[in-house]
Amino acid sequence: MSQSVTSLQGVGKQTAAQLATLGISTVDDVLFHLPARYEDRSRLTAIKDLNVGEQALVEGMITAAEVKITKRRTLVCMLTDDTGGIILRFFHFSYAQQQQFQVGTRVRCFAEARQGYHCLEFIHPECQFIREDKPAPEIHAQLTPIYPSSGTLHQHLLRSLARQALQNLVLIDPFPPTIQAQFQLLPLAQALQTLHAPPVTVSTADLQAGQHPAQRRLIIEELLAHYLSLRRLRQQAQTYQAVPLPAEHALNSLFLKNLPFQLTHAQQRVSAEIAHDLQQTHPMQRLIQGDVGSGKTVVAALSALSAIAAGYQVAVMSPTELLAEQHFRNFNQWLAPLKINITWLTGSVSKKQREQALNALATGESALAIGTHALFQEAVTFQRLALVIIDEQHRFGVEQRMALRDKGAQANFHPHQLIMTATPIPRTLAMTLYADLDISVIDELPAGRLPIKTVVIPNTRRAEIIERIRQVCQTGRQAYWVCTLIDESDALQYQAAEETARQLTENLTELRIGLVHGRLKAKEKEGMMQAFKRGELDLLVATTVIEVGVDVPNASLMIIENAERLGLAQLHQLRGRVGRGVVDSHCVLLYQSPLSEIARTRLGILRDTQDGFVIAQQDLSLRGFGDVLGTRQTGTMRLRIADFQRDEGLLPTVVEIAELLLKDYPETIQPIIERWVRVQGEELVS
Incomplete structure (x- = not known):
């Protein structure tokens, strides 16, 4: 059983309560609270060599300090070395902090250089004060870890706790040596030591990309824990009894x-x-x-x-x-x-x-x-x-x-x-x-289904689209016009759909036009949908409430307004409302210029393919795992280091290791699950 975090120096009741919001209550929790990113503070940079946008460590003397009051109260200090000067600017500070920045004080600062009015500036740099009666603090030989924090805990404290936890490391590595050797996995202690205190020779690019062998070791273990927990759920379900039901009747x-x-x-x-x-x-x-x-x-x-x-x-x-x-x-x-x-x-x-x-x-x-x-x-x-x-x-x-x-x-x-x-x-x-x-x-569509032809058209050609609706409906076919908004509230969706329906009614006086939105009562919505299905309406103006569940084979044209605002999966679902009959169907993705690069990519993918698996894979790449897969995954798999999108290539290895552990090392499974599968703390920031 891991010791309480209060056994570490610097952790009293108040700090323990703050750490608990990060999911940290034991020493083991400290070890697995991994850095979100790293900073290179392994060398001092001359102020004259600073570049805008770069993070750097500088050392100099405070040559001026004053509190300026304009729109907001600001502490402004000038830090100079033998090569030049830089402004230190603080928007949030106490009187005690202000007193530390006395003229003549020597300070070491780390921050990102930004362009100021007259010279470069550091905004809220991390500072160390150098006293004449004490030796200057050592410059780190490792990259400096930046930990996820709730905002009330200082990075100095989190680094101190990590150092103490590493010094007293007593974790049991759940992977047998044969598994480590077969899959080239670093020992647990080595992986943790590397991630909390990486040498300056370690590639920061690999660390930021999640590609370092130390990260790979923990990523595989975390994914394995979630996979094994689900396998255990499956085994548990198979211990229940169920009524056997007949196949033929x-x-x-x-x-x-x-x-x-x-x-x-x-x-x-x-x-x-x-x-x-x-x-x-x-x-x-x-x-x-x-x-x-x-x-x-x-x-x-x-x-x-x-x-x-x-x-x-x-x-x-x-x-x-x-x-x-x-x-x-x-x-x-x-x-x-x-x-x-x-x-x-x-x-x-x-x-x-x-x-x-x-x-x-x-x-x-x-x-x-x-x-x-x-x-x-x-x-x-x-x-x-x-x-x-x-x-x-x-x-x-x-x-x-x-x-x-x-x-x-x-x-x-x-x-x-x-x-x-x-x-x-x-x-x-x-x-x-x-x-x-x-x-x-x-993986097969019903016989007779024809491909849906998809086109991407700017909103400036709206009049052409309205004329196309007239032509389609005059042949006896039906059409949808879907309204979308950035704000998904029912009220704004309703207003947009109602206004669109009014405009289309004015332009298409000979057509029967209906309106469906989230604010309609269930009976009204059902009545309108049934009227459309029976062919009593030519055009249905709707919000995205029709994304799923609507089946009208006679509808052969779908207009999606402001299509650039929707994700690929939702666009694919909406498009699937047409193409259910035996005639050619069309989907028009109407967009508002200018298009962002990601929106252009998204609409292009939808235009070029109807394969749901291809679209889902692209959607995962563009939007990320949690957004696409929804509450089932994001509610149960709150990952600390792994990322399903980034680490998808490791999943076959995870499954292979799981099968070996289940067969030959079943005693290792519970410790792995307990380490990684649990409720996490508050939303973290870094």
């Missing part, structure tokens, strides 16, 4: 017979994988990845029938009411002929409807529940829940997913879980992020 055959289309080979393959899982006596934990329009919902419906045919209940949870409404319509269309009772439950249903829904689920009268997060609220009980289906799972936290699973736990029985996402994730990354799940991929 009358409902299955009748459902497939009534479908107006045939399942693709990919849908058949994934359905068979799910059917195999559902026959087991432990809960299925399967993720379906499928691009926009690949037909995940049909596969989910087929899976639900296995539970319903055996006399059990199914819950289908979606992140938004619009997507839940779409599922309700689809399931109702497919299952109503089979006399299956479906319950609808979201936060917006009336009190009476809610009471009826709760009663139907509690008594078993309803075999299928479709809704939003309202499904896992405390008041909701199921009589015999055997299967949970979660769509767009990355928008839910793990806790929400587990809460719905626990709804069906009776005695030692747990429901099967089927999880769906239209956000494709590269295979190696998915294997690591979803190590607690089996993964199926629907």
